[in-house]
Amino acid sequence: MEIMPIIKLYANLRKLAGTKEVSIPGASLEAVLSELVKRSPALERILLENGHIRPHVIITKNGHPTTDMNAPVIEEDEIAIFPPITGG
């Protein structure tokens, strides 16, 4: 069976993707992300740079920020993607 983790999108990613939440197949963060960008090409310029994650894009898996794109993903995982943000 295909693994379909839930991806939550935030800030301007929502407008660009036209949704707040999608289910995307993929067994690693990298696979999920490349499929996401394939489905919503408008996200590419925010998220990727020469095929790699752009600096300061924030990805959390089950609420834990990570920079390891090879991390495996299972069906129950909740992935959140934020464009570069700051505040205080």
Add this chain to the structure above:
Amino acid sequence: MNGWNGKILEIDLATQTYKTYPLDMEMAYLFIGGRGLGARLLWDLVGPEVDPLAPENVLIFTNGPLTATGYQTSNRFSVTTKSPLTGTVLDANSGGFWGMQFKKTGYDVLIVRGKAQNPVWIEIKDSVVAFHDASDLWGMRVFALTEKLGQNNNKRNVLCIGPAGENLSRIAAIMNDRERAMARGGPGAVMGSKNLKAIVVEGSGRPEIDDKERFKFLLYETRKLLAASPLTSQALPEFGTVVLMNIMNNIGALATRNHQQTQFEGAEAISGEELTEKYLVKNAACWACPIGCTRISKTEKVEGEGPEFETTWAFGAQCGVDDLPAIIEVNSICNDLGLDTISAGSTIACAMELSEKGYLDSDLRFGRADLLARCVEDMAYRRDLGADMADGSLRMATKFGHPELSMSAKGMEFPAYDPRGMQGQGLLYATSNRGGCHMRGNMVGLEVLGLPKLIDRFQVQGKSSFVILNQNSNAAIDSLVVCKFTNMGVADEYFARVLSAVTGIQYATSEMIKVGERVWNLERLYNIREGFTRKDDTLPARLLTEAPVDGPSKGWVVQLEPMLKEYYRSRGWDENGVPKKQKLEELGLTNLM
């Protein structure tokens, strides 16, 4: 010497007289301006025998050598005083226009001493200082007063207190340019205790710049960097600071219901996304700022600046409230009353918990958005329970027998970040010289947002290094004074070079950070002189012993003890947190002891 005006204006309210004298340039070199210079002057002027609300306390308004030069965000200024909320040294700074205008009057520093017999307001037009009777203005709210005194952004700027400051609320802000706040630690109460309602400035001068060519180059580069950074060119202008709501909630570090939880089910409803979509009218910006993070938002009842992230959190998640229009409205009321929104919101949350647990008889309950407006009005006028809330959560909770329910350090209420999910933030709160705040340093960049690079938020070993660098760097930036958001696109090395170009004194990047370290140690010495000890570098028991039962921070409490020990050693302090002689010699502070 360029950049600085080289002049101090000192006003005595008791006699309604003033004098001017030269700024000690050796002092200026060592402490730059803003917060650093303010702390150094306070050291000489206000000793441990002075009560914060006594006439002997002073208000020291400072700008810095960069202020009004036109460098990006060179609009900020500081007020330094002994805090009526915490009893510590206090610096609060603000943006807008007033600081720039004050610099243009020809002074670097304004010291206000004594107490006026009757309410007064002060008007400074270049070198002319006038005292005006403010009897008919006493009682006025901030918005109406600001307009009445002739606020005109680029020409004439108004700084004042509202009813909260007049009624000596220990969480009262000083407001400038209508809706900018020097909020934390109760500087508004000090101004109220002096019977001083407002200070209006009009200036026509311009600071001299030493190396104009180099300055022009750095201005150009800074513009380029701010435009290139997605943080300063997209995130802040598009969503404002409230954009942090969802990420902090996502990682389980959004303090909720007086820190009883670390995630709020209503976070989405009070997020930056929601604010932008439904209530944002337009952006606004401070003087010389290309970022423009200020929101102008509108509900059926109000239209005005804000709310910022911390405000939205304080009246939102911390009070269990997911009603964004109610939060926008209470923010506006706080600005009009002159109240610190973080402390006000968190004090209400504390009262809500006291009430729910039966320690306090009131109708306050988590989620009661309908009561927020009444609460802040009561605080500002010291009505009913408001009389207790007006002095902040620690004094209130102590009165009702449960000081442990005040979510504060040294008596200052925390901002939104729950440190159980950010260990470094916990150390920051515990060691902050003005109490629980996120402006003496903030670990959200390193521990959550990956700015400049992501580090492990639960790691304890080595955390003190990051915290110390953050605190030193922020103290330096607060002494220039520029906006910390500039730092999101422009590294410290640019600030050091701009400082050198403007003043003609060559500050290497590490020397500028050293100024920050000097300021930090001086503030520490001040607090030690006030009687603060190692035991004050701590956090409420809840954060040290009660681990969240669910969410991504599940099972974590702040591991303060090992971090604090490492912190003292790395700072060059002894095991009691007292700076060692060798450190003071290195920083040129031995003459103070």
Add this chain to the structure above:
Amino acid sequence: MVDPRIYEMFREIGRDLFTSNMISSHGGNLSIRLGDRVVIKRRGAMLGNLKPLDLIETRLDKNDSGVALASTELLVHRTVYLNTPALAIVHCHPRTAIAFSLSRDELVPIDNEASYLLKKIPVVTEEFASGTPAMANKVANALKNYKIIMLRGHGSFATGQTLDEAFHWSSTLEESCQIELATKIINEPFIEYRGMSESYNKF
């Protein structure tokens, strides 16, 4: 033994330095500051293939156990930490940058990325270059005002809050020098595309 998370960070950056040709098999060095302590590579260890026991932890201000095994460059790293706000140091041997350092007193990038990030990289000279106090002082002094510097004919020293950051400056420098080298081969007139670049050498 140091925290496994710290080891993992060293291992990743060490591997990347080696695979990106920034060091030879036994060259280069990494360290981080942890409060009042330093973690640094053991003498003779290979950065491209670090094992947990290859990392030594010692005091910042003086020697304690284990220090005999530490890299000969420990003194340089300590001096940098005591004189700058650095929390991490990457020392490597970027080949093209070293080549340019042999004929220049400063490297001023012409490519976009390094123009943004570095502006200018000073070159310092030290005759007795390996771990002497003179070299330590010279390197630390230059790093007070620049986040990355070149030691002539030897290599780069970069500082940051994390190893990741210091590595970023190092690889940006080498990329920039490779681009400049390529322009030497192409040998056509340079078309300026940046504003105020004539001021870079004053940065």
